[in-house]
Amino acid sequence: MGVHLITGAGSGIGAAVAARLHARGEELWLLARNGARAGTLRERFPGSRTLVADLAAPGALRARLEPQALPARLDTLLHIAGTIESGPVGELGAGAWQEMLAVNLAAPAELTRILLPALRAARGHVVFMNSGAGVHAPPRLGAYAASKFGLKALAESLRAEEYGHGVRVTTVYPGETDTPMQVRLHEQFGLPYAPEAHMSPATVAAAVVTALGLPRDATMSELMLRPGC
Known part of the structure; x- marks a missing residue:
């Protein structure tokens, strides 16, 4: 049984990954923004353990x-939580930039730093849930894309630095997925939303778990997913 710490387990892809691992009887540690959310997660995933901290304040994470009790060894750290706000560079204020860079980039870096001893002890695996915007920056998503381009750089540096410790690093780039974030993004762009045109969170979760199960002699360093035909 593996030990897995997941951010963003409350909805979307994070909830789907948590559900898949929970169904296998794995030990789950779930990060929640506050006590109320932590209670909801424990009810949804009986037997899981929760940690309370706000990713929007990365400097306060440690x-x-x-x-709080932290795992002594950690097989997987899954950074799935994220935030998004659209707007042209000429209109999007500093607050939006700061929030996205904090939640999507600085918090994963700091959380990884805090948990590296446990990951090294288990020769564990770090998964960064990125985005198609992490390889191509579309109009009105400059700030979000910047945070995801930065997340790609973080993963690449971490992979090289931790190779000698046996820690594997995977970046996942999911295309359009049927999540609450995707619904909000369509609303912000004034576009109609068709769930059937998107991947399901369960499909992305299946790909993530496949990457985790790869034999030790290889690493799936990057995983690009797109909705099927």
Whole structure:
């Protein structure tokens, strides 16, 4: 049985990954923004353990997490939580930039740093849930894309630095997926939303778990997913 810490397990892809691992009887540690969300996660995934910290305040993560019990060894750290706001560069204010860079980039970097000893102890695996915007920056998503381009760089550096410790790193680039974030994005762009034109979170979760199950003699360093025909 593996030990897995997941951010963003409350909805979308994060919830689908948590559900798949929970069904296999794996040990889950789920990060929640506050106590109420933590309680909801424990009800949804009985037997799971929760940690409470706000990814929007990456500088406070260590102080928030250290008083809580952390896993001594960690097979997988899955960074799936994220936030998005659209707007042209000429209109999007500094607050939106700061929030996306904090949640999507600085918080994963800091959380990884905090948990590296546990990951090294287990020769574990770090998964970064990126986006198609992490390889191509479309109009009105400059700030979000910047955070995801940065996440790609973080993963590449971490992979090279931790190779000697046996820690594997995978970046997942899902295309359009039927999640609450995707619904909000369509609303912001004034576009009609058709769930059937998108991948399901369960499909992305299946790909993630496949990457986790790869034999130790290889790493699936990057995984690009797109809706099927």
